[in-house]
Amino acid sequence: QKEVEQNSGPLSVPEGAIASLNCTYSDRGSQSFFWYRQYSGKSPELIMSIYSNGDKEDGRFTAQLNKASQYVSLLIRDSQPSDSATYLCAVNIQGGNTPLVFGKGTRLSVIA
Amino acid sequence: GAVVSQHPSRVICKSGTSVKIECRSLDFQATTMFWYRQFPKKSLMLMATSNEGSKATYEQGVEKDKFLINHASLTLSTLTVTSAHPEDSSFYICSATLTGEGYTFGSGTRLTVV
Numbered sequence: 001q002k003e004v005e006q007n008s009g010p011l012s013v014p015e016g017a018i019a020s021l022n023c024t025y026s027d028r029g030s031q032s033f034f035w036y037r038q039y040s041g042k043s044p045e046l047i048m049s050i051y052s053n054g055d056k057e058d059g060r061f062t063a064q065l066n067k068a069s070q071y072v073s074l075l076i077r078d079s080q081p082s083d084s085a086t087y088l089c090a091v092n093i094q095g096g097n098t099p100l101v102f103g104k105g106t107r108l109s110v111i112a
Numbered sequence: 113g114a115v116v117s118q119h120p121s122r123v124i125c126k127s128g129t130s131v132k133i134e135c136r137s138l139d140f141q142a143t144t145m146f147w148y149r150q151f152p153k154k155s156l157m158l159m160a161t162s163n164e165g166s167k168a169t170y171e172q173g174v175e176k177d178k179f180l181i182n183h184a185s186l187t188l189s190t191l192t193v194t195s196a197h198p199e200d201s202s203f204y205i206c207s208a209t210l211t212g213e214g215y216t217f218g219s220g221t222r223l224t225v226v
Contacts, residue, residue: 043118
């Protein structure tokens with residue numbers, strides 16, 4: 001069974017600190033990887049996508065992918081209270097226009 | 113970027129009635145759309161994959177006769193919850209993918225069946 005695993009949290013970090021969110025996936029052939037942020041009662045919002053090994057940075061966010069370890073992470077620098085949300089890791093396992101498989105999400109709480 | 117419009121955002125219906133949810137891709141053609149359901153404090157669960165001009169592909173455990181999906185055009189997919197019951201109350205979200213743009217989600221529909 002194709003699985004995407006995340007620690008459900010909650011993960012609490014002080015304002016200004018680095019938040020580190022982790023995700024592992026079971027299918028070694030997975031093609032592309034996404035991090036979404038979801039506020040309570042709202043739809044997921046795309047934060048980052050990553051397709052190849054290494055780091056990808058966008059503002060305060062850095063996604064890291066290690067296909068050999070089947071591991072993808074999201075770092076949030078200078079965390080703000082507005083970053084408090086649930087972060088969903090999603091994987092496109094089969095490629096093309098196939099659906100994403102989601103992890104259960106990690107709830108992040110940034111304490112002011 | 114790609115935008116997906118979903119309506120209604122919130123609906124309350126009586127048990128036994130049907131509810132239709134619309135998902136439109138704005139400014140792009142979505143040959144494939146996905147429908148998810150999310151219960152409180154749970155992750156998104158894929159219900160079905162909707163392909164324009166053909167029958168939807170349903171995930172195991174999802175009743176295709178209860179959750180009717182129609183994808184009659186490249187910009188519109190609809191999900192109809194038929195004979196809704198309180199256990200169908202959930203957050204329903206559609207998603208479309210456009211090459212190079214990733215996966216975009218609609219704003220979601222909060223269905224409450226009373």
